[in-house]
Amino acid sequence: MHTQNALVAQPNEHRDQDHSYRLIPSKIPANAKMPTDNGVEVKQSQMPGAGKGLFARVTFSPGEIVASVDRPLVTELEIDRMLDTCAWCCQRGATDPIERKTAASMGLPHGFTEVKSCTGCHRVAYCSRTCQSKAWKREHKYECKVISVEDLPPLPPGVRGAIKILGRLKADPDNEFIHVRKIMSLWPAGDPNGMSEIYRLNKKRFDDFQSWDKPPGSTLESHMPMDWTSDLSLEKWCLMCTMNNAIILSSVFDGVPLGIAFDPLISSANHSCDPNAVLVFNQPRHEIRALRKIKAGEEILISYIEPTNPFNVRQMQLEENYLFTCQCTKCLKGGNLETDEFLGHPENLDDEYRKLADKLIARHESKLSKFLMSDNESEAQKRLAAMEAEAYDVLENDQAGTGETKEAIEMCIGSKMWSWTYHNSVVVLPRNIFIQGSSTRHSGSASNYISRYFLHCTRKNRVINAWAVSTLVNVLCGTAHKELYQELAKGGVQLRVLYFGFLFYLHDHTPRIFRSDSPFARVTEITYKQIIAGVTYSETELKEKVQALGRHWRP
Template sequence: MSKTCNVEVKDSTISGAGRGLFACGDFQPGDLVLAVDRPLFAELDIHRLQDTCAWCFQRAATDPIERAQAASMGLPNGFIEVKACTGCRRISYCSKSCQSKAWKREHKYECKALAPKDRPDLPDAVRSTIKLLGRMKADDGKYDKLATILSFRPFEGGKGVEEFGHRNRKLLEDFNMFGFAAWKYAGEPKMREADSQAVSKAFVLNIMCNKFALSSPLDDTHLGIGFDPMICSANHSCDPNVVLVFNQPVALLRATRPIKKGEEVFMKYIDVTNPFSVRQNELQDTYYFSCQCPKCKKGSSFPVDTFTIPPEELSSEYRTLADKLAQKHEAQLSRFFVPASDETAQQRLAALQAEAFSVSGTVTDVKNPTPEEIKATLKMCIKSGLWKWTRQPVPQLCRQLFSLYIANGDPYRAFRLGCKIYFEITPGLYPQAFYPDRLIDTWAMSTVVNVLCGPRNKQIYDELMQGGVDLRIVYFGFLFDVHDNAPKMFGLDSPFGRVVDNTYKQIMAGVNIHESEIRDKIKAVWPSLEIIARSVDVLSL
């Protein structure tokens, strides 16, 4: 399926960015720009090694309750089983086919290195480099596709190491240590035309600076990291024109807006709905560069940065709170800088932002926040008058709260909050109905509504019906929304698409009215559902 003829690699139009990916034809929103059968390498997070196939990245639910729930909804993780490699006992596979493919391509080079029981789990960049060294040695150091990794920045064939070290001396030392460890674990391989230790360090450096995140669309679970020479040639922009889709293990770039032939292709490396200072710091922390895209050159002048009231209008209650939070987050204030009329106002806004983002997970002050902690933070954001519902981290906090309601077995609260997210929040963040985050959220809503249609929730079902909202029709509305838009992003032949398509076919096989009639009923009930969404008081849920 690999499709790379639609793009080409040339020097980027962004100064100092090095390589860039360019369109060889015109693309419309939803068009496939690039596809690779599997990234050059894909590495699981340490905590996913025991429940996820290291080749196809399909996850198996290991908790009995989660497994039963997943199976009842027809989700793959309710049926998939993974078994550990009998050699190292560290890496797992879902089938003999996946194990065989992995062994032939890469696992045979790392199995012995991972096997010792007293050896701690190795970081993803070290595991990747061990396999890359093995593959290069097997090809006598001439494997061109692997050697291409070394042409990326910051290593750039060796030319960029000094500059990177000047800016990040301690970081370079850490990466060199990882590279040396990978070289030792790989058995200090000898290569006729390369210094394998230097190559190992260069691999780690470029992996850490160019990796992309891999996650499952079925449950929005972060799985690991990947690297591919073609995908990674697409530079970051805070105003991207493509989005990365991971179809386990196929990786795609899909257009999110029209792209003309010869135009540079840009993807996002981080969440670009965040304010300017948050984006800049996250890119610096994760990818070690300052963004120079056209959007960032304009600074904090976009809706994602705008507060609903000027800081001078902040009430005395929230001025006092901000002053207290400024002491709590003193070391973080520069990361959340907001332009304001004076230094005091800047500090207060930064302190309130730091508190909000600490709970949302952008910084790690609060781990696994409770619903009460999230609602308290939302109250601060909304009641202060500064935030609107589409300004981060309010949307992220709402998604967190939605997920917690589902996990805690509270589908009615999840439904009400999900309606607000569906109608009032995500359309403002992602205009395209086929955008991955919107599809994932809508699929989750279809699941929640399906639960509410069950006998355990008859009272809620009847109350909504009396108000003119038939939850059965609402369920069809969310299901049709995902089924209509999935082909433009994940495709119906992907793991996510197959679950959606199979569910759609099973449901439609059980109804005795035509689909067009159902769609008419959806149009009729949708305004009432939107009224519910706009009446939801998240803070009192």
């Protein structure tokens, strides 16, 4: 047992110690053999303190596949997803009848998918026999008994991932052991002191680590596929990798968080808030695609988060979810007005919003520092930080009602501190209103929002966002939203034409980012064909209408 405690040091024990521990970055040994793919290699990153990174060995054009894996070393579902999502292909089957019906009416897979739980452990589920059998052969046989133990609470995805890797390595059917050992030299296991750092940055992650360390008498230990004491460093390494280096996965159709993936090659790609590549999740294939031209020798940088969020929100999300302070070129410039285009000048707040902001400073006192660039910010800057804290509070609150959401939008836009064109809180908040049922009071803002969003999507190569908004626009074209539809038409936004704009955009651009046989590309293509077959206008006529609508918005 004592060896386990070395891994899960109590937070207070290390508070005053020097945290020389870095969660990831390490110097690459000169003779190390890197995971390679034809066009990329793993090398030391030029980003300060970022450790190793993925580099192009050849030049890539926009849209080209830079690196891919058919399946990451581990893919693990969130605890909440274990019984409604296939553990192999990660396709969710909606369980809420209304969501199911709506999704089915849009041809989305979560409206049709049925998953059945494994009869051995009843802890994971599959959407088909094919998925189940592939999963069993590759990995589930190593974890089924371990996780089925009665009274054992569901284990966090990182811990389940580590159990699977260890099981596979012990049996080693694919001669993975030597390969993984080599990779291990590149992925430091971390120092136990680092647990206090994890505790500081993400309490939940710390608790998740603890679930590996079951109290004496727990049956978990006896079912572990590998002896704790004989190979502690391997266990530590597996756990650190799956907990701290995994990529967070969410559904491409609706953004629902699904789980995590860890893979030595894909997980070597560092983050940038100004990425040159994107990680595409094609259930379960993972591909890194170039977003712009990448020259041979350039570092391949993907974004782990939404890169158009404001500086401090990006920093906060990266610290909390990925436990590092971003050193990318965009963040190194800081959160000034140039890079945070959506902020107006803090001194220009008018009286009404200054009063409101002063109240919000008191309400968000404990969170304010997260939204400030430094400790000695001016009062004016504090007001903006408080307003930002309020907007993100409403955005992240599942219980927030329409009234609250509208007030937050009014504050953002009315104060002239945010613009409609960025994918930050302001853009997402109105979407929530539409989803909540909508009203016509904000139709002016709504038309502004949808049309600008369309331009934003089409200019910024945002296929997934375009898909999300197109499904929303489709819903708004239905009879339940007649009033809003008519109101928008008065303001010059014909939603149905706009919907065609999205469809054409998706039809043209999806194959550049997704493989044509991927679930996402299949759904967008089927939707396109069905809709086009059902209209009396020719494609050329429809495209002219879309263009005319577009001309109306252009500045």
